[in-house]
Amino acid sequence: MAQAGKIHSPPKGRQKESADQNLKIIGTRMKRKEDPRFLTGNGRFIDDVSLPHMAHAAALRSPHAHARIRSIDKKAAEALPGVLAVITGEEAALETGPLPCFANPPVEQRCIALGKVRHVGEPVVLVVAETRYIAEDAAALVKVEYDILPAISDMLDALNSSGDAVLHPSRGPSNIAEHRKYTFGAVDEEFANAAHIVKRRLRWARSGGQPIETCGAVANFDEGSGKFTIYANTSMYNYIGFTIAASLNVESHQLNIIPMDAGGSFGSKLFLHKVPVLAATAARIVGRPVKYVEDRVDNMMACDNHGSDRIYDAELAIDSSNHMTALRYRVIDDYGAYLQYGLGTHGNGFSQTVGPYRIRAVGAEIIAVLTNKCQQGACRGFGSEVTNFMIERMVDAAVSELKLDPVQFRYDNFIQPEEFPYQIPTGNLYDSGNYPGALKMALGMLDYQGWRRKQQEARAEGRYIGIGLASCQEKGVFSATEFWMLNREKGFALTSSPESVSIKIDTNGKAVISLHAPHWGNSPETVATMVLAEQLTLDPKDIAITYSDTDHGLPGTGPGGSRYTVMVTGAVAGAARILKEKLKRVAGHMLETSPHDLEFSNGRVSIKGIPGSGKTIAEVAMQSHMFRLSFPDDDLTSGLDANYTYDHPLATLPKSESDFGIFYPIMGHMCHMPVVEVDPKTGQVKILDYVAVHDCGTMINPMTVDGHVRGGTAQGIGTALYEEFQYDPNGQLRNASFYDYLMPRVAEMPDKIRIGHIITPSPYTEYGVKGAGEGGRMVAPPALAAAIEDALRPFNVKIDTLPATPARIRTLVRAAENQRG
Amino acid sequence: MKERDIQVTVNGRNAKKRIEARMLLSDFIRHELGLTGTHVGCENGVCGACTILVDGTAVRSCCTLAVQTEGCHIETIESLGRVNKLSPLQQAFWEKHGLQCGFCTPGMLMIMTELLRQNPNPDRAQIRERLNDNLCRCTGYEDIISSVERAVELMRAERGVQ
Numbered sequence: 001m002a003q004a005g006k007i008h009s010p011p012k013g014r015q016k017e018s019a020d021q022n023l024k025i026i027g028t029r030m031k032r033k034e035d036p037r038f039l040t041g042n043g044r045f046i047d048d049v050s051l052p053h054m055a056h057a058a059a060l061r062s063p064h065a066h067a068r069i070r071s072i073d074k075k076a077a078e079a080l081p082g083v084l085a086v087i088t089g090e091e092a093a094l095e096t097g098p099l100p101c102f103a104n105p106p107v108e109q110r111c112i113a114l115g116k117v118r119h120v121g122e123p124v125v126l127v128v129a130e131t132r133y134i135a136e137d138a139a140a141l142v143k144v145e146y147d148i149l150p151a152i153s154d155m156l157d158a159l160n161s162s163g164d165a166v167l168h169p170s171r172g173p174s175n176i177a178e179h180r181k182y183t184f185g186a187v188d189e190e191f192a193n194a195a196h197i198v199k200r201r202l203r204w205a206r207s208g209g210q211p212i213e214t215c216g217a218v219a220n221f222d223e224g225s226g227k228f229t230i231y232a233n234t235s236m237y238n239y240i241g242f243t244i245a246a247s248l249n250v251e252s253h254q255l256n257i258i259p260m261d262a263g264g265s266f267g268s269k270l271f272l273h274k275v276p277v278l279a280a281t282a283a284r285i286v287g288r289p290v291k292y293v294e295d296r297v298d299n300m301m302a303c304d305n306h307g308s309d310r311i312y313d314a315e316l317a318i319d320s321s322n323h324m325t326a327l328r329y330r331v332i333d334d335y336g337a338y339l340q341y342g343l344g345t346h347g348n349g350f351s352q353t354v355g356p357y358r359i360r361a362v363g364a365e366i367i368a369v370l371t372n373k374c375q376q377g378a379c380r381g382f383g384s385e386v387t388n389f390m391i392e393r394m395v396d397a398a399v400s401e402l403k404l405d406p407v408q409f410r411y412d413n414f415i416q417p418e419e420f421p422y423q424i425p426t427g428n429l430y431d432s433g434n435y436p437g438a439l440k441m442a443l444g445m446l447d448y449q450g451w452r453r454k455q456q457e458a459r460a461e462g463r464y465i466g467i468g469l470a471s472c473q474e475k476g477v478f479s480a481t482e483f484w485m486l487n488r489e490k491g492f493a494l495t496s497s498p499e500s501v502s503i504k505i506d507t508n509g510k511a512v513i514s515l516h517a518p519h520w521g522n523s524p525e526t527v528a529t530m531v532l533a534e535q536l537t538l539d540p541k542d543i544a545i546t547y548s549d550t551d552h553g554l555p556g557t558g559p560g561g562s563r564y565t566v567m568v569t570g571a572v573a574g575a576a577r578i579l580k581e582k583l584k585r586v587a588g589h590m591l592e593t594s595p596h597d598l599e600f601s602n603g604r605v606s607i608k609g610i611p612g613s614g615k616t617i618a619e620v621a622m623q624s625h626m627f628r629l630s631f632p633d634d635d636l637t638s639g640l641d642a643n644y645t646y647d648h649p650l651a652t653l654p655k656s657e658s659d660f661g662i663f664y665p666i667m668g669h670m671c672h673m674p675v676v677e678v679d680p681k682t683g684q685v686k687i688l689d690y691v692a693v694h695d696c697g698t699m700i701n702p703m704t705v706d707g708h709v710r711g712g713t714a715q716g717i718g719t720a721l722y723e724e725f726q727y728d729p730n731g732q733l734r735n736a737s738f739y740d741y742l743m744p745r746v747a748e749m750p751d752k753i754r755i756g757h758i759i760t761p762s763p764y765t766e767y768g769v770k771g772a773g774e775g776g777r778m779v780a781p782p783a784l785a786a787a788i789e790d791a792l793r794p795f796n797v798k799i800d801t802l803p804a805t806p807a808r809i810r811t812l813v814r815a816a817e818n819q820r821g
Numbered sequence: 822m823k824e825r826d827i828q829v830t831v832n833g834r835n836a837k838k839r840i841e842a843r844m845l846l847s848d849f850i851r852h853e854l855g856l857t858g859t860h861v862g863c864e865n866g867v868c869g870a871c872t873i874l875v876d877g878t879a880v881r882s883c884c885t886l887a888v889q890t891e892g893c894h895i896e897t898i899e900s901l902g903r904v905n906k907l908s909p910l911q912q913a914f915w916e917k918h919g920l921q922c923g924f925c926t927p928g929m930l931m932i933m934t935e936l937l938r939q940n941p942n943p944d945r946a947q948i949r950e951r952l953n954d955n956l957c958r959c960t961g962y963e964d965i966i967s968s969v970e971r972a973v974e975l976m977r978a979e980r981g982v983q
Contacts, residue, residue, distance in 0.1 A: 038923025041858015
């Protein structure tokens with residue numbers, strides 16, 4: 001059992017670059033390295049790939065949520081001129097196996113449905129043709145007969161379904177995929193001793209990343225070598241790419257994945273498997289390169305990456321001095337038709353399940369159900385955004401029921417700045433933080449008292465203004481244990497989540513950094529450039545970035561879980577240390593001085609304390625590459641290059657089912673305070689002001705951090721107010737287009753999101769960097785729910801369901817008015 | 822399938838092709854002419870990533886047939902500046918972090934090119950109004966607004982010099 005509280009003998013860590021040094025480039029708002037190519041139309045996205053003799057694939061989607069495939073008549077489709085192959089599930093399965101799955105026991109998923117369809121939009125047939133137009137024409141000519149099976153659309157129905165309504169009978173006679181209970185600390189005792197217990201049922205609807213670019217792949221199979229080459233906009237190809245090779249029944253060295261620029265991901269391209277496997281399966285069958293790019297409907301119905309979909313029954317225990325002591329919840333999570341990441345999204349939530357508060361005990365009952373919907377994947381927050389929503393709604397419920405002040409209650413319950421590193425009841429560690437400081441900054445920036453006055457004045461005019469407040473965590477840098485620690489049988493219990501770079505300084509002193517994970521909208525080129533420029537005092541213009549494929553890839557886990565900046569910074573700093581040592585050694589020979597007397601300044605290897613002395617890095621590089629015989633005949637080798645693999649900065653193994661060890665310790669924090677006006681007659685919510693204070697430790701580039709904060713907050717606004725995949729009782733997805741699935745446009749955004757930063761550097765990462773990619777979406781939903789609830793306080797409504805659409809708000813107001821009579 | 826001859830001017834160059842009558846303008850631009858800077862996001866005219874200028878007017882190329890543009894002057898993102906000589910609008914997007922993944926960016930640049938030709942001094946409300954035509958999933962829009970405001974400044978300075 002993990003005892004919550006300050007850790008008095010903290011783990012040492014491996015930090016080599018402290019946060020408190022004078023930095024010249026890190027911390028500046030350098031313009032992004034990535035941008036000029038995107039600004040001129042020179043990005044290289046998956047649909048831009050064109051190979052000689054390339055064919056095109058289109059999927060015939062299942063129109064039914066749950067059905068047996070009785071027969072497929074493909075004669076008319078095959079007869080269409082230009083059609084190369086019409087591939088059924090049975091035909092695909094002759095050579096291609098199940099898709100990767102991290103649940104244990106696994107839930108079998110095929111790239112083309114085999115025997116049965118389990119959600120609307122699932123591929124039933126893949127048509128390959130000379131053009132996409134012909135492929136789509138042919139798909140429309142395929143006649144499929146189905147035997148309809150009962151569709152499970154409501155997660156509560158999934159709890160009791162049986163017989164033909166069971167999606168995966170081979171995994172047992174139920175649609176409950178997992179049912180686990182966890183106890184961290186003395187939960188029952190804390191509840192027995194509580195002065196107050198607050199209870200709520202909370203509902204978080206399914207939404208998704210929905211990047212503007214869909215998922216795609218271009219695959220080629222080389223008969224001679226038996227090797228696949230797949231261009232794709234996936235990540236994790238240098239981490240678990242071998243599982244795609246396994247699906248394709250080739251050896252891992254017979255698959256090369258070439259990363260393309262990803263047009264946004266937000267988690268949804270974390271690890272694509274179905275799309276690359278579809279393209280590769282087709283390429284092997286037709287003997288030509290095949291492109292398969294999802295259209296928008298494919299993506300919305302079958303991207304395998306819908307977000308969490310949960311009902312919480314939560315209870316919060318509070319003692320007589322208004323301190324929260326324990327949290328207990330039962331959560332049902334609708335995972336859809338498959339379970340690719342197991343219960344990973346709940347393992348993730350356990351990293352910060354007490355939020356920023358001194359809650360001593362947590363009890364969790366998790367029921368994962370399978371329904372006839374697109375399966376869940378990763379969506380900015382990976383489940384912890386829902387944990388945040390639950391915690392903050394419970395905090396607000398307590399404040400409301402006990403008639404307390406939301407600000408003071410938080411101050412009274414925060415983990416204090418001097419208590420770090422802090423262990424939470426699940427065993428995870430929070431490395432650093434200043435939660436009261438963030439709240440204080442947010443209150444000041446917002447002019448909280450001023451808005452409270454305006455709120456009162458507006459009420460007198462019959463207007464409903466509300467002020468929201470949410471204080472939430474942004475867990476950063478996952479350890480791989482979270483993928484499997486909730487599996488009943490652990491399965492493949494991997495523990496690595498490294499990130500690598502390869503750096504070459506060429507003959508002329510120019511540097512090339514190879515990254516081993518893709519660009520998907522974050523700023524990896526900018527970050528890597530800035531860190532190397534800082535380390536070697538190089539001009540950022542003299543640094544170029546490339547992305548390695550799997551053939552040349554070193555261990556790389558890629559962006560996700562607010563980890564990439566931390567990890568790539570560690571990798572670049574590590575590689576730079578190797579390069580610096582060699583540069584000093586070569587320069588030492590050139591200058592006939594000890595390497596210990598040398599330092600780096602302004603692109604030179606110079607004598608310590610004498611800027612402008614010594615040699616330029618370009619001069620040393622030229623010697624290093626071209627003039628080996630100028631140096632002693634020892635172990636010095638030609639060239640200047642370094643590979644470095646940076647492992648997780650601080651992780652331990654799970655100890656037991658009640659102590660998961662340290663698995664997500666680089667802890668960011670956010671305090672958001674939106675002000676909204678709600679029109680109770682229409683249910684419309686207008687954001688009048690928005691303050692966002694974030695702590696992501698040392699910022700490599702504050703400009704890109706702010707970009708993430710704004711973009712993440714925009715997605716959080718969408719999650720809070722608009723976005724929801726709406727399945728009808730038959731499992732039909734009613735809003736599978738951008739017309740119907742509403743995402744924020746600029747009109748839905750406040751004029752400005754006013755950003756503040758509190759900086760508590762991590763003592764465990766290089767330079768003290770923390771993650772920042774997910775925070776906005778992880779805090780805006782509870783902050784807005786609180787604001788709407790505050791605005792509608794005269795109606796005494798509870799915002800316990802998101803998204804708070806105008807219709808939902810109207811329903812609440814109407815019920816309140818009817819009750820009042 | 823019926824085929825048609827089409828002749829258009831694309832970024833100042835003459836293009837002549839025989840294509841299927843049903844070919845979308847976005848596919849014509851991207852796959853027949855190889856101008857892959859124009860992107861396709863939603864395929865039904867909502868997101869605006871595919872926006873290009875046809876005779877100076879912004880159109881959704883994913884919802885337009887190529888043959889509808891017979892004889893027209895088409896401008897795509899490739900007509901703006903180059904990597905080493907960005908246009909003021911591109912430069913402003915770079916300075917103000919108006920893009921993250923870069924996928925919606927070509928459409929954003931084209932609608933704003935149209936706006937700035939119609940109105941070289943748009944105020945914030947006018948920028949927001951036009952920006953509302955397109956979707957961006959990365960930026961939350963604010964940095965795009967700042968970028969366009971910066972472009973107005975840069976273009977004003979440029980005109981001052983001339």
